[in-house]
Amino acid sequence: MAIRPEEITNIIKEKIEHFKPSADIHEAGTVIQVGDGIARVHGLERVKSSELVDFGNGIKGMAMNLEYDNVGCVLMGPDTQIKEGDVVKRTGEVISIPVGADVIGRVVDPLGRPLDGKGPLQADKNMPLDIVAPGIIDRQPVKQPLQTGIKAIDAMVPIGKGQRELIIGDRQTGKTAIAIDAIINQKNIPEKERCLCIYVAIGQKQSTVAQVVKTLTDFGAMDYTVVVSATASDPASLLYIAPYAGCAIGEYFMWQGKDVLIVYDDLSKHAQAYRQMSLLLRRPPGREAYPGDVFYLHSRLLERACKLSNENGGGSLTALPIIETQANDVSAYIPTNVISITDGQIYLETNLFLSGIKPAVNVGLSVSRVGGSAQRKTMRKVAGTLRIDLSQYQELAGFAQFGSELDKESQRQIARGQRMTELLKQNQYSPLTVGEEVLVLYAGTHGYLDEVTVPDVLTYEKQLLSFTHAQRPQVLQALNSSNELTAELEKDITGLLDEFKTVFKAGK
Amino acid sequence: MNSSQRIAVQRYAAAYDALSQTAEQAAARARQLTTVAQALAPVEDLLNAPEIALLQKKQAVQAALNEEPQIASFVQVLLEAKRYTLLPAIVQQVQTLADLRQGIMRARVFSAQELTADQQTHTEQALSSRYGKTVKASFRTDKTLLGGLKIWCGTELIDGSLQGQLVRLQEELTK
Numbered sequence: 001m002a003i004r005p006e007e008i009t010n011i012i013k014e015k016i017e018h019f020k021p022s023a024d025i026h027e028a029g030t031v032i033q034v035g036d037g038i039a040r041v042h043g044l045e046r047v048k049s050s051e052l053v054d055f056g057n058g059i060k061g062m063a064m065n066l067e068y069d070n071v072g073c074v075l076m077g078p079d080t081q082i083k084e085g086d087v088v089k090r091t092g093e094v095i096s097i098p099v100g101a102d103v104i105g106r107v108v109d110p111l112g113r114p115l116d117g118k119g120p121l122q123a124d125k126n127m128p129l130d131i132v133a134p135g136i137i138d139r140q141p142v143k144q145p146l147q148t149g150i151k152a153i154d155a156m157v158p159i160g161k162g163q164r165e166l167i168i169g170d171r172q173t174g175k176t177a178i179a180i181d182a183i184i185n186q187k188n189i190p191e192k193e194r195c196l197c198i199y200v201a202i203g204q205k206q207s208t209v210a211q212v213v214k215t216l217t218d219f220g221a222m223d224y225t226v227v228v229s230a231t232a233s234d235p236a237s238l239l240y241i242a243p244y245a246g247c248a249i250g251e252y253f254m255w256q257g258k259d260v261l262i263v264y265d266d267l268s269k270h271a272q273a274y275r276q277m278s279l280l281l282r283r284p285p286g287r288e289a290y291p292g293d294v295f296y297l298h299s300r301l302l303e304r305a306c307k308l309s310n311e312n313g314g315g316s317l318t319a320l321p322i323i324e325t326q327a328n329d330v331s332a333y334i335p336t337n338v339i340s341i342t343d344g345q346i347y348l349e350t351n352l353f354l355s356g357i358k359p360a361v362n363v364g365l366s367v368s369r370v371g372g373s374a375q376r377k378t379m380r381k382v383a384g385t386l387r388i389d390l391s392q393y394q395e396l397a398g399f400a401q402f403g404s405e406l407d408k409e410s411q412r413q414i415a416r417g418q419r420m421t422e423l424l425k426q427n428q429y430s431p432l433t434v435g436e437e438v439l440v441l442y443a444g445t446h447g448y449l450d451e452v453t454v455p456d457v458l459t460y461e462k463q464l465l466s467f468t469h470a471q472r473p474q475v476l477q478a479l480n481s482s483n484e485l486t487a488e489l490e491k492d493i494t495g496l497l498d499e500f501k502t503v504f505k506a507g508k
Numbered sequence: 509m510n511s512s513q514r515i516a517v518q519r520y521a522a523a524y525d526a527l528s529q530t531a532e533q534a535a536a537r538a539r540q541l542t543t544v545a546q547a548l549a550p551v552e553d554l555l556n557a558p559e560i561a562l563l564q565k566k567q568a569v570q571a572a573l574n575e576e577p578q579i580a581s582f583v584q585v586l587l588e589a590k591r592y593t594l595l596p597a598i599v600q601q602v603q604t605l606a607d608l609r610q611g612i613m614r615a616r617v618f619s620a621q622e623l624t625a626d627q628q629t630h631t632e633q634a635l636s637s638r639y640g641k642t643v644k645a646s647f648r649t650d651k652t653l654l655g656g657l658k659i660w661c662g663t664e665l666i667d668g669s670l671q672g673q674l675v676r677l678q679e680e681l682t683k
Contacts, residue, residue, distance in 0.1 A: 012681060019677055023668030028660075043663040058679075069514045087665060 026089040031055075032070060034082045037235045038280045041071045041088045050130065054089045057081050060111075061088070062095055062237065065281050072281045074237040076111065094130070097245045098123030099252040104196065107213055107227040110238050110245035115229060116213075127248040129241055133303040140309045142343075142370045145379075146195065146261065146318050149185030149431020150178060152361045152424040155383035155441055156390075157346055160374025161195070161259050162307025162316040166338055168323045168330065169348030173360050175322045177428050178346065179263040180212060182320065184219045185431035186261070195261040195318065196253050197225040200246035203239050203269030206231045219429065239273035247304050250317045254306075257313030262305070266322035267298060271334045288333045298334075299341050344368035358425060363390045376434060378485045382441045386420065389445075393417020412450075419449040422457040435479030436465055439493065448497050452504075460504060467500050509597065517594050521601035524582060531609040538599075538606035544579050545599045548572075555592050562587060607644075615645040615661040620653045620669070635661060 029043025039061060047053065051063045053073055059082065065072030075082070097112040100123045107116040110129075114121055142160035159165045167175045183197040199216070201209045209229050216222045226249055230242035243264045250260040264270070271294055278291035286292050298321075305319035321342065323335050328349065330339065339345055344367045353360035372380050396414050400406060406414070423444045426432075432440070440461050443449060452460050468476055475492050482489065509517075524541070528534035548555065555565055566584050573580035586592045607614060615635055617623075623631065628647055635643035639661065650658070655670035 015681055016677070019680055023666050024672055024676060025664065025666050027663055028665035029663060045663045056675075067511070069518070070511060089665070 028087050028089045029071065031082060031084055031086045031088060034075075034079050034084065036280050037075050037079055037237060038277070039073045039075055039079070039082060039088070041073055042069065044071045044088060044090060047071055047090055050094055052091045052093050052095050054091055055082055055086065056089075060091075060095075064277070065283070074240075074277055074281075075235060076237050077235065094128050095241065096126040096128045097248050098125075099127050099249050100124035103226050103249060104224060105222050105226070107209075107229055109234075110228060110230050110242040112245070125252075127252050129244040129248050130300075131248065131251065131304065133300065134306050134308065134312075138309055138312055139306050140314075141373070142307050142316075143373050144259075144307075144316070145374050145376055146182075146259075147185060147189060147434055148178070148182035149188060149433070149437075150181055150359060151426055151432060151437050151441065152359055152363075153178070153346060154375075154379060154434070154437055155424075156363060156387050157344060157361070157366045157368040158371065158375040158379070159318065159320075159368060160307075160370045161318050162305060163344070163368070163370050163374060164302045164305045164319040164321065164342040165368060166321050166323060166342040166345040167348070168325060168335060168339070168345050169360070170325055170328060170350050173348035173350055173353050174358060174428075175324070175348055176212070176265055178348075178359055179265060179320050179322065180215060181429065181431050182261065183216065183225060183263070184221050184429060186224060187219065187221055188431060188433050193259070194224060195259045196250075197221070198228065198246045198250050198260065198262040199225060200228045200243050200262065200264050202230055202242050202264065202266060203232050203273060204229075204265065206233070215429070236273040236276045239270060240277060243267070243270055243301050247301060247317070247319075251304065254308065254315035254317045255313065257308075257315045259315060260317045262317060262319050264301075264319065264321040266324050267338060268324045268334055271297065290333060294334070295337050295341075298338055302338075302341050343370050356425070357421065358428070361424075363387060364394070376438075377483050378438050378479060379434065379441075381485045382438050382445060386441070386445060389413070390417060390420060393420070415450060416447075418454050419452070419457055420444050422454055423449065423461060425458065432465075433476070433480055435476040438479050438485075439468065439476065439496075440464065442493055443497055446494075446497075448501065451501075463504060463507070464497075464500055467503060468496060472496050509594075513594060514597075516591060517597045517601050520586070520591065520594070520598050521605055524598070524602050525605040525609075527578065528606075531606070534606040534609050538602045540576065541579060541582075541602055542599055544573065544576065544583070545595055548583070548595075552592075555587065611641050613639055613641045613643045613661060615643050615659055617645045617647050618650040618653060618658040618669075619647065620649065620651060620655050622649055623647055631657070631659075635659065 027044065027046060029041040031039050032042045033040040044053065047063045047066065049063060049066055053061045053063055055061055055075065059075060059077040061073035061075045063071050063073050098121060100121065102122040106114055106118065106121065108114055112121065142162040144161040146159045146161045148154055148159060153159065167178055169175050183199065186194045186197060199212065201212070209231060213227055216225055228242055228246040228249070230238040246262055246264070250262045253260050271290060274294060274297055275290050279285060279289065283291050302319055302321060305317045307316040308314055321338060323338050325332065325335055330336070347362045347365040348360045349362045352362060368374070393413055393416065396410050397417065400414055423440065443464065449457060449460065475496055478489055525534055528537050554560065565587050569583050569587065570580055573583065586595060617631055628645070632643055632645050635645065643661065653669040653671050656668045658669045658672065659666040
């Protein structure tokens with residue numbers, strides 16, 4: 001609809017009429033030093049820690065250091081317009097983000113300002129960014145599975161709703177890909193159980209974020225996703241508050257009884273931004289020059305992931321923090337911190353990635369400390385021994401390389417292991433439903449692949465799925481909906497697999 | 509002035525202030541220090557000059573301030589500690605502390621045009637009743653305000669200027 005000129009005039013007139021010319025009384029101070037995104041302010045005697053202060057020109061700051069004769073503030077915008085002697089006013093508020101149902105499908109910055117050019121946001125309320133995590137009484141144990149649609153993860157490192165599962169690995173090992181696949185997979189899940197997704201980009205390239213948003217849009221995943229973006233060119237203060245902003249949006253929906261999945265991509269850059277701010281504020285550096293409270297920085301964030309009790313609506317917030325390691329060094333400061341905070345990790349390795357195993361999940365080092373209780377019974381039954389089988393295979397594969405004679409049982413284990421490794425490979429952006437996963441893994445663990453050659457395994461999988469979709473969709477439906485692998489259902493599956501065996505052989 | 513200098517100023521001023529027993533005494537001594545600082549201003553360069561020996565400076569100060577032994581020794585302490593450059597700031601802080609004892613608040617009032625004596629007393633009275641203390645204001649003109657008053661009182665800023673109102677109107681319109 002075209003905007004009529006008198007409308008604007010009316011709005012302005014209304015605004016002018018409602019504007020009350022009155023004296024503006026504020027507790028204030030003056031800037032004594034500014035630079036590097038930090039301002040030191042004299043005055044502001046009664047300012048509180050983390051309070052928002054107003055530098056004028058629409059630039060806000062946060063009081064971080066309350067010192068004997070000055071206040072150290074971080075600026076939430078460019079520092080070029082601020083000069084010595086400028087007036088800084090107290091606002092009496094802590095930093096908060098406007099939230100509402102309107103925010104779904106949008107790209108916003110950590111202060112809730114839209115970045116996608118789709119117009120202003122209608123907010124229901126303001127959520128303060130730094131909220132203390134719900135207490136013990138407010139929670140219940142993590143027990144519902146959250147399907148990522150990735151075979152290797154759903155089978156061996158199951159993630160539960162309300163869990164915190166770290167995705168860790170070097171650059172270019174597919175960390176973001178796993179998170180994005182998990183978001184895309186929510187499309188496969190009936191709306192009632194579907195998670196709302198929040199993707200928080202911290203310190204990434206604008207182009208990468210644009211790519212992620214495009215991918216999510218292409219797969220129709222933006223309908224239930226919020227992207228919070230603080231890119232590499234934003235001030236460190238925005239990078240610092242970005243995960244808390246994303247979490248605040250997530251909590252808003254969680255307290256409405258919804259399930260929320262939040263991805264922090266990535267927390268290494270978050271720690272670096274916090275280190276920059278801390279050092280410029282002259283806080284003492286510790287190990288790797290990070291400040292002393294860098295553990296608390298992440299623990300208070302990840303502690304906010306939870307499964308609420310039924311009295312509180314039963315909502316959940318599942319966190320997938322991402323950490324980038326340097327040269328596979330998981331014993332660096334930030335990786336060890338976050339590993340110890342989270343309920344498990346998915347460890348990705350360059351070697352595996354380069355040898356074609358994608359997702360490059362290292363089975364031995366990846367764990368989920370919530371484990372089986374966050375897995376469907378059908379999946380648990382099928383994948384129960386998968387981890388052990390694979391690690392035994394890897395042990396034996398070492399021997400087999402020397403060309404030594406192996407007994408029949410070992411040869412069988414190696415053959416099975418090779419096929420299972422092959423079966424767990426999965427392309428990006430192609431998440432599977434639970435039913436598909438269970439069916440495929442059932443075929444693998446019950447020896448149906450033993451007669452298929454290793455290079456043919458993925459073809460087998462593909463054809464099996466299309467065969468089932470065409471001929472026996474009711475089996476997949478049953479697998480998707482039922483929680484228990486009944487004898488009847490198992491009979492259906494074996495019947496299906498036996499039938500497909502002949503079809504596959506004939507096709508060869 | 510950096511942070512440690514500001515802290516030093518507050519400490520020297522507090523020490524000087526602590527030498528007085530009553531509020532009246534403190535006010536009188538603050539006035540004395542102000543006068544002395546003004547009198548010493550022309551020779552500031554000499555007193556800060558590194559090429560002149562400390563002993564010489566101290567003797568000169570002693571001779572000049574013979575009648576005010578306590579102020580003379582205060583200045584000598586500053587010279588010894590190489591803090592003489594801070595004297596103007598210390599004087600100001602001493603004044604603030606003396607005001608605090610007397611329950612006086614200082615305000616800086618900015619206006620677009622010079623206020624008449626009547627307007628000045630009226631402003632002071634209004635501020636005194638707002639803060640419940642005797643407010644003593646210094647008045648300055650600032651053409652950029654366009655009209656109205658802008659008052660700094662302690663750490664509070666009361667902005668009733670036309671310029672401030674226009675800025676707020678602008679913020680309201682662009683929101």
